[in-house]
Amino acid sequence: MRILGGLGDVAAWLGRYLWSGWAGLAGLCCVLAAWQVGHEVYGSFILPSPLETLAALVALMQEPAFLAAARETAWRAFAGFGLAVGLGTLAGAVAGYSFAAMRLMRPVVTFILGVPPIAWIVLALIWFGPTGGSAVVTVAVASLPVSFAGALEGVATRDRALDAMARSFGAGWWLRFRTVTLPHLVSYLFPAWTTTAGSAWKVTVMAELLANAGGIGGELAIARSLFDIPRVMAIVVAVVLFALATEYGLIQPVRDRLEAWRKAGQPWGVRP
Amino acid sequence: MRLALDHIGHGFLGRPVIEDLSLSLAAGEIAALVGPSGSGKTTILQIAADLIEPLSGRVRRHYRRHAVVFQEPRLLPWMTACDNIAYGLRASGTPLRARREAAERRARDVGLAPEDLAKYPAEMSGGMRQRAAVARALAVDPDVIFFDEPFTAVDVGLKRSLQDLVVAAAQREHFAALFVTHDLAEAARIAHRVIVLSAETLGIGTEIPIATPMAERTDRAVFETVEAWSRDPRLAELFDGDRDGQP
Numbered sequence: 001m002r003i004l005g006g007l008g009d010v011a012a013w014l015g016r017y018l019w020s021g022w023a024g025l026a027g028l029c030c031v032l033a034a035w036q037v038g039h040e041v042y043g044s045f046i047l048p049s050p051l052e053t054l055a056a057l058v059a060l061m062q063e064p065a066f067l068a069a070a071r072e073t074a075w076r077a078f079a080g081f082g083l084a085v086g087l088g089t090l091a092g093a094v095a096g097y098s099f100a101a102m103r104l105m106r107p108v109v110t111f112i113l114g115v116p117p118i119a120w121i122v123l124a125l126i127w128f129g130p131t132g133g134s135a136v137v138t139v140a141v142a143s144l145p146v147s148f149a150g151a152l153e154g155v156a157t158r159d160r161a162l163d164a165m166a167r168s169f170g171a172g173w174w175l176r177f178r179t180v181t182l183p184h185l186v187s188y189l190f191p192a193w194t195t196t197a198g199s200a201w202k203v204t205v206m207a208e209l210l211a212n213a214g215g216i217g218g219e220l221a222i223a224r225s226l227f228d229i230p231r232v233m234a235i236v237v238a239v240v241l242f243a244l245a246t247e248y249g250l251i252q253p254v255r256d257r258l259e260a261w262r263k264a265g266q267p268w269g270v271r272p
Numbered sequence: 273m274r275l276a277l278d279h280i281g282h283g284f285l286g287r288p289v290i291e292d293l294s295l296s297l298a299a300g301e302i303a304a305l306v307g308p309s310g311s312g313k314t315t316i317l318q319i320a321a322d323l324i325e326p327l328s329g330r331v332r333r334h335y336r337r338h339a340v341v342f343q344e345p346r347l348l349p350w351m352t353a354c355d356n357i358a359y360g361l362r363a364s365g366t367p368l369r370a371r372r373e374a375a376e377r378r379a380r381d382v383g384l385a386p387e388d389l390a391k392y393p394a395e396m397s398g399g400m401r402q403r404a405a406v407a408r409a410l411a412v413d414p415d416v417i418f419f420d421e422p423f424t425a426v427d428v429g430l431k432r433s434l435q436d437l438v439v440a441a442a443q444r445e446h447f448a449a450l451f452v453t454h455d456l457a458e459a460a461r462i463a464h465r466v467i468v469l470s471a472e473t474l475g476i477g478t479e480i481p482i483a484t485p486m487a488e489r490t491d492r493a494v495f496e497t498v499e500a501w502s503r504d505p506r507l508a509e510l511f512d513g514d515r516d517g518q519p
Binding site for chain 2: 161162164165166167168169170171172175179180183261
């Protein structure tokens with residue numbers, strides 16, 4: 001009975017999740033329509049039509065070489081994302097707890113934030129040479145401030161009244177962190193992580209293209225030099241799809257699970 | 273004797289709030305702490321509950337454990353009523369099954385329906401939330417409970433039923449309680465002793481025992497007690513609204 005109830009919950013959640021996808025799909029269709037108009041005005045050489053691009057995309061997905069390049073890029077983006085999120089969140093949380101640490105770290109983060117990602121690629125190229133390492137480091141450094149700022153705000157704005165309540169029951173710091181600070185922190189971290197995941201793909205491709213380090217960026221450079229415009233468009237669409245898949249296949253489901261309690265206060269059918 | 277505060281002094285930013293204050297709480301006793309605003313009622317409660325360290329003096333505690341009921345319910349919004357009520361037990365390492373059972377029993381004690389246990393605080397009314405906060409305090413089987421103006425924000429009828437609930441629980445389970453309130457009728461209804469703070473002397477102005485048994489504290493009796501206090505010169509500071517805590 002209990003297992004059945006649990007399955008029902010999962011099915012209901014999945015239904016709601018997929019249903020909310022329709023709204024997104026409608027928006028995408030508008031973009032596709034505008035794209036088609038652009039194609040009809042400028043012609044195939046400047047802007048291949050969505051259908052041509054789709055055909056190129058299907059062909060692309062069947063090339064073992066491209067899939068290997070995509071795997072390479074995914075691995076680099078993921079490593080950079082992990083580093084940025086891990087270090088950024090940790091440092092941000094420490095800064096949120098300690099006023100002194102915040103005063104020390106904030107200017108550093110402002111500095112890092114001010115350096116454009118393209119400059120990091122140049123520096124990483126000098127330091128690491130044209131390898132995957134440059135891409136990973138560029139992603140990590142360029143995305144770190146976002147996680148840092150999110151974690152800092154989250155910890156700094158934790159509810160001290162709830163913390164005092166937990167202390168009054170003799171809760172230790174670890175329990176207080178897990179039950180009082182972390183659930184609040186999560187609502188600050190997810191927007192930061194979503195941004196980081198999106199920029200991880202973009203920055204990795206950019207770094208690969210400039211560093212000539214293979215991966216999707218390398219494929220893009222080759223397609224550009226061959227003036228294979230449908231292929232360029234297909235690669236761009238593929239990167240967008242990968243980024244979307246990361247967000248809606250990985251990050252949003254985790255968020256929905258962790259923030260189920262927020263739905264409790266909302267009237268039926270209202271979704272943020 | 274459960275709790276004793278010896279020669280406590282405290283202040284904020286160099287401004288003293290309490291000086292050389294001593295009070296004690298006997299087992300099973302409910303003491304109401306009243307005083308004009310700014311006289312340090314909540315500060316004393318926080319010192320007694322070990323939430324802040326006093327600048328001078330010491331606190332002696334002769335009990336296993338205490339609980340605090342705050343002015344706001346302070347429920348964790350991401351936990352169901354059941355998990356909120358069991359929070360104190362979780363902090364003390366009670367196994368999950370025992371926590372659930374205690375939460376269900378305490379929810380019954382404070383008048384929450386079994387189906388309310390699965391609700392998040394956002395789905396509960398103000399009264400239900402404060403009931404859950406009281407249940408959370410009772411759930412740890414405390415020897416002393418600190419109440420910090422807990423029923424200020426609830427309506428008259430609900431306030432009465434929550435007060436009755438606290439009195440009944442205290443008689444059943446023999447915990448001692450320090451009950452901060454600014455409502456003299458509330459003090460007259462629930463306390464064995466009223467401790468009156470003075471903003472002038474930065475300490476206890478006077479203490480008034482209430483001998484009337486709990487069962488005989490009808491609305492009329494409570495009203496007459498408060499009426500008699502309003503003529504009592506020792507309580508004049510409480511009725512002088514113009515001062516508003518400014519010395």
